[in-house]
Amino acid sequence: MKRAGTVPWPEHEAERYTAAGHWRGRPLGDWMWSWSESYGSRTALVDGATRIGYRELAVRADALAERLVSLGLGDGDNLLVQLPNCWEFVALFLACQRIGVAPVLALMPHREHELEYLAELADVAAIAVPDTCRDFDHQTLAAKIAGTRPRPVPVLVVGDRVEPGHVDLRAALRIEGDAEERRGRLDERAPDAGEVALFLLSGGTTGLPKIIARTHNDYEYNFRRSGEVCGFTAETTYLAVLPLAHNFPLGCPGVLGTLAVGGLAVLSPSPHPRTAFAEIARERVTITSVVPAVAHRWLEHAGDRTYDLTSLELVQVGGSVLPAELARELGPGLGCTLQQVYGMAEGLLNYTRPDDPSQVLRETQGRPISEADEILVVDAEGRPVPDGATGELLTRGPYTPRGYYRAPQHNQRAFTADGWYRTGDLVRWHPSGNLVVEGRLKDLVNRGGEKVSIDEVEDLVRAVPGVADAAALALPDPALGERVGICVIPGDGPRPTLETVHAFFAARGVAAFKTPELLYLVEEFPLTPVGKVDRRTLRERILALAEVSVPAQPKAQPSEAPAPA
Template sequence: MQRDGFTPWPAEFVERYTSAGYWRGKPLGHWLWSWADERGERVAIVDGEYAITYQDLAEHADALADNLLDLGLREGDNILVQLPNTWEFVALFLACQRIGVAPVLALLAHREHELNYLADLAHVRAIVVPDTWQRFDHQRLAGDLAESLGRPCEVLVLGEHVDESHVDLRTLLERGQEPTRLRARLDAQAPDPGEIALFLLSGGTTGTPKIISRTHQDYEYNARQSGAVCGFDESTVYLVTLPMGHNFPLGSPGILATLIHGGRVVMIRSPKPEVAFPAIERERATVTSLVPAIAQRWVEAAATTTHDLSSLDLVQVGGSVIDPAFAARIGPALGCTLQQVYGMAEGLLNYTRPHDPVSVTNHTQGRPISEADEILIVDEDGRPVPFGGTGELLTRGPYTPRGYFRAPDHNARAYTPDGWYRTGDLVRWHRNGNFVVEGRVKDLINRGGEKISAPEVEAVVDLLPAVRRVSAIALPDPEYGELVCVCVVLHEDYSLTLDEVRALFAAQGVAKFKHPQQLEIVTDFPLTAVGKVDKKALRQDILARGESRAA
């Protein structure tokens, strides 16, 4: 049963990817028991003092899947998931894959603004949250959201304090039925591998984030091939530092590739060095994924740490482009190999390879993981640029979906008629065969790897009575790469402060990482030849204004 709003691959591509072995004809949940049958009592996940074997993981996931069915969830339903890095999150994800329920993977930073939109767009039947996280009451927010939907929507809660009107997730994970019998019953109702397995969030360029539907077959290949390219095997110990709701730590290569290739996953709740370094020493972690801002903290902390980081072989850095001079410091500081990662939740993944020379690793953002990844680099008129020239990257392939979910108007702009995804990124081929990312066409602000839609920020600021016109731009930030700056033209006789702007974002329930860090009041905006705001010129004006103030 194909969900309404999903854009399938054309039949000829389905045949091509299947016959070539990229797609293996099994849903993601099928592989859970393949791993357990092969590895049994080997540890799959470590979460603090708790160690979960492959057999444990399969049995807990099946118990949860069965209990989700008892709650009324069925194949084709969607649920909104907002959880911290825990073994229960992995078990929930895999339980959903067993029964054809697709999780919409939200971030813990999301609030009413984002969650209401996602719940409505995906028509979710359940919301899964922690009771509280970092002093925020997620359970209350989820309860209010579920009540506002006007349709049945269960609230599942992970934590010590579960409201009596909600469902305790840990109780649903408890094993009850005989595992072999339950396994056979769930196997018999396994979802079609071409169906949607999960939803990832796009940074988006128009308003709130779009959601990306990933199928069982494409995402399994995404993870499996990523792991193969990165050298994952049974000796891999993958430290989960970034929120696992992101594509990077979930399946690129991340948690899923580690499990596919027989390694061990180690969960931690924070990427801070004081949390991560002891975990590396204790669990002998071999690989992890970081965004540049976190990598910077690790490099600085490594100079004085007393923890043994010698097990670390590979540190993957992605989310935004890193300066070659800083890239050259990462490997020596942490005693490991740097791997640059350039990819997107919409599909295409590129990695430098673990055995590439440092001249490649430090200066490029990698090359595609699959021989089936198709690449075009085009100019503003859609014509291919000469080799070495800079242009917009277009792509299609066996793990690059053909459209955003329930977004036909946006898909008409984001995809060509013959299925090429317009990434919005400006790249060029390096002579060594890797990409060099030069910038972007899309109107995004990249704050520590989180992609923020400038139009979404502008839409909130535009609610202020004082604002006549607004434009959001990215400015350099020494720690997070970029910060959100809003430039406004005010109505006559009005004033505005940054505190007032940020108070509005808080009142609107917007995730905190999207709140502006700088306000600039201007008399007018520079315009392009076609009358649009010239954000490049505006950014230069604001930077010059900052230099003048500093002088």
């Protein structure tokens, strides 16, 4: 990999993965044209009233790729992408693959705090955003971020309002000139398949999220093998309701796994039951993927006979562990098969198989997709635990990179000297050969599938006026799985409240899903023997406090507000 800051697989491993056929040595942009040649007139994408065929998608992506080149972008550049689920997202992604530009996939809730960090870390050469989304002016923020960069950074905009000096992305997707001649010119620019194709974001346990470099070789295997395991075919109609910036709906198997086999990918702007159910009924969707919080809402609305859901065959659930009761009810409630998914943007993917016994489907989180996936379950000293015992999951494989991008110090902690990725997840092997996720070592909150770093939240809260110290906690929530709670030791100045914390986070431009939703004022934190905050004891105290109407500990007063939008 040419990009400075990336960590390559050892040469002997790369040769092994290539010899086994896992890595096929073709960039994703080349695969795009193979799909076009195989399925040309078939519809590839549905986005509301817009329907895009395979050949049209390839030709439009090429038109955009050449216009990106005219803006000065090329092999080795990075492009910050913050777009909702739309066909332009997919076309831009594929255009980047034609010319060696790697999209850095940001989430729509990210604001100045996160975007400025990503733009600097990846040294982005351009930024792509909608003009507005859910009443937020992304175009203005993108212009502000672009202005912080040491070189001119064009802002690409999807929408009806494109400010002077910015690039109208929809106009840049217009087809002009000879498509075959353009294809030939771009073929000459094709990047090496071992180079970075895209950057995904980590769950983020030590401050702001780390960036994960995924190559053309490893990511093509990621979605191809996922599609094989999940039974994707040309008859598949996949509904993307989760944000495409996430690994799950993008390539597990997701939209890319659907396109690779000639299926139809339907892009939904929202996972809300009314919106998603209407898409399922209209397009006869066969497969979709959701997080447990979305699955819970869908099950609550499954009795609504307004929509015909009989086409639905498989619902993938991942992002966080599916509660046992919901696992039992979901398949029968939606009239389809449940598939549990346990994976990570860092690589390793595990799926239950559709033909697994019902008990295995309900009780486990699946098994690895590849025979080349290596798994160790170890104790605190790094020693393998006995079969069936719980330990930390370590992994290596053909689609699990060997390090985060530009994070050498963090990589020393996150990876062993011989390349094992320390997931921080606690798992055990089930007698079926599947994994069961029992918990985690990492300090994070899994809020409806969005991972929130406890360290990052604490650092921000400590800067709030009137806060002497802060400890963040993952607190249970029946719908989202977990919410962000914060325990605060007041200091000098105004007494901190949830409202002042919210205002501070908003002023700092922090993504709303990271904002604490419960605040407890305490006099001190329980400590471990080595002087660290004893989060387990603190959490137990807070949960006990929450179970009574009058606080058991008068010094700890809870304050609660609605979840951030």
